[in-house]
Amino acid sequence: MSYVVERPKLTLAERMYFPSILKGLSITFGHLFRFVTGKGKVTMSYPEEKWDDSLPEHYRGAPTLVTDEHGRERCVACQLCEFICPPRAITILPEPIPAGEAFAKVEKRPKAFEIDMIRCIYCGMCEEVCPEQAIFLRKDYAITGTSRAEMVHDKTRLYQLGGVREGLVNKWNPLK
Amino acid sequence: MDWFFIISSGVKIAVITFGIILPLVALSSLAERKVSAFIQDRIGPNRVGIPMTLLGGKKDIAFFGLVQPLADGLKFILKEDFTPKHVRKFYFWLAPALVLVPALLTVGVIPFGSTLKLLGHHVPLVIADLNIGPLFVFAISSLGVYGIVLAGWASNSKYPFLGGVRSSSQMISYEIALGLSVIPVLMIFQELNLGAIVRFQDKNGWLLLPLWGDGLSLQRWLLLVPLAISFVVFTVSIFAETNRMPFDLPECETELVAGYHTEYSSMKFALFFLGEYAAMIVGSGLIVTLFLGGWSIPFGDKIGLGFEAAQNTWWVGLLHLGCFLTKVVAFIFFFMWVRWTLPRFRFDQLMRLGWVFFFEIALFNVFLTALILMLVK
Incomplete structure (x- = not known):
């Protein structure tokens, strides 16, 4: 079955074309006028004005590692984030925690934890999958570097960005 | 031919080209x-x-980006001037010049101001005071199409060629409307010298604003009808002639990559760019001269700022120059707007508009004007 779409009947004014042109011109001039008089501004001059203060709580910036209130690194090197990472940006080298150390009960920790920020797509799946709530997406978005090597965040850098998280953080909090 | 005339002409050419047109572009x-x-x-x-930071300062002075054209120009000069292997070299190199030169040549007959009193001489602010003003502009500016066609053909590739073909057919179609729409204006002035046309408007009211002098007559007010039609047809045709936006089919980024200048880079591309803008400025200048009183100030003749005043005082001449440039800039803004x-437009719509509507309207307009001129004294 076929539908017949009626072409709209144009009025004389529409067929004359000029009224529509004038209408269009008045619309664009309205935008120009509002902008010049300072009422229609929507663009932010980026390096001078930043939107850091108005970032939403659930903003997904650079992934980072956190330590808990006792100074223990929360990551137990289960490598779930490494496996789920869609662009394979995360590389973890686990090592056993030797007996006698403060947190020997945890058994495992990452010897090396690297996130390649050139690969990272800021999807937040690592944060979602982490059973220990050790990896969080922070609000840092301007991750830059002058070489590829510089763009790979190693463990020290990740902890430096992540800082300390206290208490149990509700992983399924809709905002985070 | 005295020395003062030759020297002043040379100075006028230099000042108007390098002091007005190119900075304006x-x-x-x-x-x-x-x-x-x-x-x-x-x-x-x-x-x-x-760039204060380059000179050792702390912060650049931005100036609202006013130095941007300089940076653009520098970029064009520093870019690699690449000539593809497959082009026809001679014409490929010739084409950009053929676009720019006619556009700059037509500047010669546009009166930029009334007259400047200088060292006891009256210097008319027009490079060549020809008696065939508008005809000269049409003749020379339509040569610009050679540049575009040659660029399209010499590039020896598909899209530039299509751009060149489109450009030539568009130019031919709108040249007719352009020529015909200006006939009513010339019938009213009975004059082809652009300087004299502006002096007439200075005394008797602009064509589209007949509010003083002989302009306050029934005939002039009745003539507003054909003149408005003329103005619209002429303006739209100028848009088409200068390849500006609703009619920029020779360039047409979405269909033809960049149209006729696809294969061009660096300064050769910049010449096309300059040519387009120069043509736009001359087009605005021509519309302003013919319809909007050129350099004349509204009611200038009545309040002592008319042509006679410029004969005696030098600053009135400068005021006229400023007035003309203001009008031209306003019209350039209209182009951009x-x-x-x-x-x-689609190409068939463009052709339809040119041949089916504007040609007939302009032709009819000539007879309407003649009728009014004959019947109403």
Whole structure:
């Protein structure tokens, strides 16, 4: 079955074309006028004005590692984030925690934890999958570097960005 | 032919080309970007200023991006001037010049001001006071199409060729409407000298604003009808002739990559760019001269700022120059405003508009004007 779409009947004014042109011109001039008089501004001059203060709580910036209130690194090197990472940006080298150390009960920790920020797509799946709530997406978005090597965040850098998280953080909090 | 005439002509050529047209081209390329930005609620280029950081200062002085054209020009000069292997070299190199030169040549007959009193001489502010003003402009400016066609053909590739073909058919179609729409104007003035045309409007009211002198007659007010038609047809045709936005089919980024200048880079591309803007300025100048009183100030003749005043005092001449440039700049703004408002026509629509509507309307308009001129004294 076929539908017949009626072409709209144009009025004389529409067929004359000029009224529509004038209408269009008045619309664009309205935008120009509002902008010049300072009422229609929507663009932010980026390096001078930043939107850091108005970032939403659930903003997904650079992934980072956190330590808990006792100074223990929360990551137990289960490598779930490494496996789920869609662009394979995360590389973890686990090592056993030797007996006698403060947190020997945890058994495992990452010897090396690297996130390649050139690969990272800021999807937040690592944060979602982490059973220990050790990896969080922070609000840092301007991750830059002058070489590829510089763009790979190693463990020290990740902890430096992540800082300390206290208490149990509700992983399924809709905002985070 | 005295020495003063020769020297003053040389100075006028230098000043008008390098002091008015080229800076105006540079600034209108910036204005284009600014106007487009404002219309689209953006800010536009606002960074390039005086690079104080290069000179050891702390902070650049931005100046609202007014130095942007300089940076653009520098970029064009420093870019690699690449000539593809497959082009026809001679014509490929000739084409950009053929676009720019006619556009700059037509500047010669446009009166930029009334007359400047200088060292006891009266210097008319027009390079060549020809008695065939508008005809000269049409004749020379239509040579510009050779540049575009040659660029399209010499590039020896598909899209530039299509651009060149489109350009030539568009130019031919709108040349007719352009020529016919200006006939009523010339019938009213009975004069082809652009300087004399402006002096007439200075005394008797602008063609589209007959509010003083002989302009306050029934005939002139009745003539407003055909003149308005003439004005619209002429303006639209100028848009088509200068390949500006609703009619920029020779360029047509969405269909033809960049049209006739696809294969061009660096300064050769810049020449096309300059040519387009120079043609736009001359087109605005011509419309202003014919319909909007050229350099004349509204009621200038009545309040002592008319042509006679310029004969005696030097600053009135400068005032007229300023008035002309203001009108031209306003019209260039109109060009940009239209560009960022209207979408591009389809090619068959363009041809239809040119041949089926404008040609007939302009022709009918000639008879209407003749009728009014004959019946109403």
